[in-house]
Amino acid sequence: MKRVVITGAGTINALGFSVPETLEAMREGRCGIGELEFRDVERLAIRIGGQVKGYEPEERFNRQQLALYDRFTQFTLVAAREAIAQAGLEFSGELAAQAGVILGNSGGGMTTLDENYRSVYEEGKNRVHPFVVPKLMNNAAASHVSMEFNLKGPSFTVSTACASSNHAMAQAFQMVHGGATPVMITGGSESMLCFGGVKAWEGLRVMSKDACRPFSANRNGMVQGEGAGVFVFEELEHARKRGADILAEVAGFAMSSDAADIVMPSKHGAARAMRGALQDARINPEAVGYINAHGTGTAANDKTECAAVADVFGAHADRLMISSTKSMHAHLIGGTGAVELLACIMALRDGVVAPTIGYEEPDPECALDVVPNVAREAKVEVALSNAFAFGGLNAVLALKRFS
Amino acid sequence: MDIKDRVIRIIAEQAVLEPSDVTMDSTLDDLGIDSLGLVESIFAIEEEFDISVPFNANEPQQSEFDISSVASIVEGIRKLVADQS
16 A cells, blocks of 8 residues: 655635644644624624634635635635645646545535525525536535646545545545555635524534633533645655655544434544544554544533543553644634644644643543643654544544654 | 413423423423433524523533523523513
């Protein structure tokens, strides 16, 4: 089997418009969550989110593009441009024919839906813009990335709620690992921060009105974010031959299904996914130095996740670090695993573990080293990235430091 | 129908029971209503009385709205309805 490495990374999210900006914010433990700004926000009970602010689409896309790109597609392209530029790849000939793009996404063009429903239902209009469908479809982002970069290999979108990106990256990994293609573009994006998007989440009564405080005893729910994370997964020898800078190695992954409840997480499903990822990567649990937690800041997730980590790692659970960067960039749903993979890369490559900010009170049910509030320097050889979705669908990636 | 009967009707419907099977000292647990069922019941109550119930599923015990029994729920709704008028 081929070894798979990451040779490019890109992002835009509430913490920054690029990977360096985002990692700097994570190192400083900066919070990107603030007051939401969009039409009808005053009708919401939940008015905070990890919104991308100060972003000017016109600076990055022309009029024709903007007519076709929902915000989630724009974010994806911004991130893809950064990742592919860093990798230094151009896609032509055989490489273009083999390389594809697999992205995670949950809500699709939610802003496009929201605006157009408003126009036909609230304003009573009987005509919508001709591009509503190509803008809102979940695969729009993957398709536009394929077009902009001439990626003609296997390309599709994976939608598994909060685990979408991890499932997508697992697919991309598998394709490079199995030798089907030397390069895949992968990651995910989300942009649900509009009236209808947040209103829907409000209904479930799991959202916090003030902050995302994962693992803290006084946590009171999740906070929604938006943005994208995109990576270049490349076969090791292909990367070496062209002298590419290698950010980290993707060593393995596993997926599992709880088959239990549509919203409540299961310790067993989470544990099986983590254990499976370690087995797939042929890594001993004791080698894991850092876990980027799913860590949503809900009562249910955090205690279940900590119990699963304790089960999988035994005594080593007390020695490893586990943090939730959702405390900073909020929960990007279908894009969250992609942005969170950046924290794993930072731990492996730069030796800096991103903190769980907003941590105020220890919770005996989350008694692990959650790297509270302040980033930490540490040599990390192996990192896991957890994603446990509504619907009980779990996906865990295992990354190794590349030396 | 007074507030108590209306709340009991909603809870009974959620629990798939007859209203006569729901007593004031029943807990949601007794009635087989889980966390999703609770969130759904609160939604139905809000719609019925046109009120906003302060309830966060992450901290059901700390919520100002006491859900420990049917009686406490009815009491909470009474207060919210009174505050509103």
